[in-house]
Amino acid sequence: MEHLRINGAYWGLTTLDILDKLAAAVDQETIISWVMSCQHESGGFGGNEGHDPHLLYTLSAIQILALFNKIDTLDIEKVTSYITALQNEDGSFSGDKWGEIDTRFSYVAICSLALLKQLDKINVGKAVSYIISCKNLDGGFGCTPGAESHAGQIFCCVGALAITGSLHYVDKDLLGWWLCERQVKSGGLNGRPEKLPDVCYSWWVLSSLIMIDRVHWIDKEKLVKFILDCQDKENGGISDRPDDAVDVFHTYFGVAGLSLLEYPGLKAIDPAYALPVDVISRILLH
Amino acid sequence: MFRIRSKVKYKKTNKRRDSPPSAEIEMDSDEDVSTVLPLSQRPEWSDITPVPQNDGPNPVVPIAYSEQFAETMSYFRAVYLADERSVRTLLLTAEAIHLNAGNYTVWQFRRVIIEALNADLHDEFDLVEQLASKNSKNYQLWHHRRWVAEKLGTEAVSRELEFTKKIFLNDAKHYHAWSHRQWVLLNLGGWEDELAYCNELLEVDIFNNSAWNQRYFVITRHPKLGGIEATLDSEVDYTIKAILTKPENESSWRYLRGLYKNNMQSFVTNPKIPTLCLDVLTSKVYPVFALSLLLDLISNGFEPNQDLKNAVEAVVPESNSQGLDIAATICTVLEIIDRMRVNYWGWRKNNLRSQVAEGVANLSIH
Numbered sequence: 001m002e003h004l005r006i007n008g009a010y011w012g013l014t015t016l017d018i019l020d021k022l023a024a025a026v027d028q029e030t031i032i033s034w035v036m037s038c039q040h041e042s043g044g045f046g047g048n049e050g051h052d053p054h055l056l057y058t059l060s061a062i063q064i065l066a067l068f069n070k071i072d073t074l075d076i077e078k079v080t081s082y083i084t085a086l087q088n089e090d091g092s093f094s095g096d097k098w099g100e101i102d103t104r105f106s107y108v109a110i111c112s113l114a115l116l117k118q119l120d121k122i123n124v125g126k127a128v129s130y131i132i133s134c135k136n137l138d139g140g141f142g143c144t145p146g147a148e149s150h151a152g153q154i155f156c157c158v159g160a161l162a163i164t165g166s167l168h169y170v171d172k173d174l175l176g177w178w179l180c181e182r183q184v185k186s187g188g189l190n191g192r193p194e195k196l197p198d199v200c201y202s203w204w205v206l207s208s209l210i211m212i213d214r215v216h217w218i219d220k221e222k223l224v225k226f227i228l229d230c231q232d233k234e235n236g237g238i239s240d241r242p243d244d245a246v247d248v249f250h251t252y253f254g255v256a257g258l259s260l261l262e263y264p265g266l267k268a269i270d271p272a273y274a275l276p277v278d279v280i281s282r283i284l285l286h
Numbered sequence: 287m288f289r290i291r292s293k294v295k296y297k298k299t300n301k302r303r304d305s306p307p308s309a310e311i312e313m314d315s316d317e318d319v320s321t322v323l324p325l326s327q328r329p330e331w332s333d334i335t336p337v338p339q340n341d342g343p344n345p346v347v348p349i350a351y352s353e354q355f356a357e358t359m360s361y362f363r364a365v366y367l368a369d370e371r372s373v374r375t376l377l378l379t380a381e382a383i384h385l386n387a388g389n390y391t392v393w394q395f396r397r398v399i400i401e402a403l404n405a406d407l408h409d410e411f412d413l414v415e416q417l418a419s420k421n422s423k424n425y426q427l428w429h430h431r432r433w434v435a436e437k438l439g440t441e442a443v444s445r446e447l448e449f450t451k452k453i454f455l456n457d458a459k460h461y462h463a464w465s466h467r468q469w470v471l472l473n474l475g476g477w478e479d480e481l482a483y484c485n486e487l488l489e490v491d492i493f494n495n496s497a498w499n500q501r502y503f504v505i506t507r508h509p510k511l512g513g514i515e516a517t518l519d520s521e522v523d524y525t526i527k528a529i530l531t532k533p534e535n536e537s538s539w540r541y542l543r544g545l546y547k548n549n550m551q552s553f554v555t556n557p558k559i560p561t562l563c564l565d566v567l568t569s570k571v572y573p574v575f576a577l578s579l580l581l582d583l584i585s586n587g588f589e590p591n592q593d594l595k596n597a598v599e600a601v602v603p604e605s606n607s608q609g610l611d612i613a614a615t616i617c618t619v620l621e622i623i624d625r626m627r628v629n630y631w632g633w634r635k636n637n638l639r640s641q642v643a644e645g646v647a648n649l650s651i652h
Binding site: 002217 | 339340363366367390425429465469499500502506536540544626628629
């Protein structure tokens with residue numbers, strides 16, 4: 001997993017911040033200097049030191065710096081030019097110079113640039129129309145036009161549309177219903193019809209519902225119970241479903257989901273930017 | 287009250303271990319490669335000084351590696367930094383990939399070497415297939431496969447379609463494989479048997495949402511089927527049959543509704559649809575989706591007959607003690623039998639008047 005260490009750092013650090021334990025738990029300077037060591041000469045960030053740059057790791061880098069209020073550490077123009085160069089003619093984004101296209105990358109590019117306040121440097125209209133072209137007849141979104149609706153991809157598309165002020169293109173009632181149908185008997189959420197529930201969907205489905213103002217369509221209490229049942233109460237951490245092994249990925253999504261559900265004692269998290277609300281407010285309102 | 291029998295078996299994933307995981311993530315190691323001689327003992331590598339990973343004194347998110355992995359990556363780092371594009375580095379990238387197929391930098395360097403050496407692309411298929419048999423849920427593997435297929439062009443079509451079929455035998459909803467298959471069809475062709483393949487998959491598992499999605503993909507994008515207009519009637523008949531075998535199948539109901547997405551007039555005037563709802567309601571099987579579709583019909587101007595009204599009220603006797611109209615009664619019934627979504631059905635009930643007005647307005651535009 002060393003190639004995606006920077007994702008792991010984002011998951012772990014954001015969880016700590018939601019628990020309001022970030023400052024106490026980590027050495028900010030060490031982390032920031034390590035994050036900067038992941039930057040490639042192109043301006044993009046790799047998953048770890050010595051790794052090739054990719055949009056996915058670039059977003060995590062920016063998000064980590066945002067947590068510490070250190071976005072100004074960056075050469076903003078340099079990172080921006082790395083990202084904008086990855087937009088294609090049809091408005092889609094490639095993950096890196098190798099050309100893979102996926103609506104995940106649309107979200108990552110848009111979220112990154114918004115945090116850097118450089119959203120105007122891409123063709124937002126085309127980016128939005130590409131995302132809309134990935135809308136399916138169930139109101140959901142896939143990774144490319146025609147691909148099956150999947151909660152993870154839906155989060156990316158709805159998040160990108162939210163950040164660019166384009167939510168009016170979403171069929172909120174239709175999508176809201178598809179999303180609330182993800183809740184199964186145990187109270188957990190799955191990502192597609194007839195699949196198993198998984199804690200990570202507590203984030204992707206939930207944040208999507210919140211962005212389109214339909215979160216009251218699920219049974220919140222049952223979902224809270226499901227997430228809490230996924231904890232390892234002896235050793236800490238959260239797993240994908242009850243009694244499985246924990247990992248930092250599911251721990252982050254479980255805690256973030258609980259925050260969206262207004263579980264007591266947690267800082268509020270922004271559903272579109274996937275960062276604490278106070279971090280986003282600080283960035284966007286300055 | 288109504289049991290939904292899931293077609294999905296409960297997968298055994300990693301069960302909880304005794305030791306605290308903290309922020310450590312354990313490496314997967316590959317048993318097969320462990321019998322190979324360490325690189326430091328191989329004469330053909332004697333000229334290379336390995337470059338160990340520099341984590342610093344207090345690494346963020348520390349990771350526990352095996353010795354073999356650490357050594358292989360140290361040698362990889364050395365040749366990557368030196369930008370050596372040779373047969374031995376090509377082989378080394380394969381070893382590194384087998385130890386960690388998620389390392390995208392290794393994959394990328396492999397592609398650089400392949401291009402520099404003009405190496406045989408067909409070897410890449412074998413590499414990917416070996417890896418896929420161990421863990422096919424890996425973006426890099428699929429991206430690499432696509433890169434190879436793109437270079438080979440149409441000669442790769444049948445092999446790619448076969449490869450994805452093999453994946454579907456183990457996991458018929460594999461998202462990466464479906465994405466790859468769609469890419470192959472759109473960019474390289476091979477549409478001829480695709481609808482028949484969807485039929486096959488649905489025969490095995492009528493609940494397979496990916497297969498239903500692929501169905502829609504085929505009828506809308508197949509260059510020779512004529513689009514939805516030409517296939518609507520046969521698709522409706524197919525779907526109605528599917529629904530009647532498993533009325534608790536979310537995918538088939540959604541598909542039926544989706545066929546009429548831009549065609550409200552036909553949706554409201556096709557008598558087969560209310561007949562379907564009536565059949566499902568009177569046979570006392572899972573009624574939620576039938577009620578929901580009926581609600582959609584009414585919201586778009588359809589007027590149900592007395593049989594339908596009776597069937598609705600029979601789902602929860604006494605549900606219409608308030609003498610509400612049929613649409614409101616449907617919502618009330620759904621609030622009772624689909625408790626998890628009680629707020630959604632409540633919202634539908636409160637918005638009926640505007641929904642019906644909008645639906646009727648949509649009709650008259652046609």
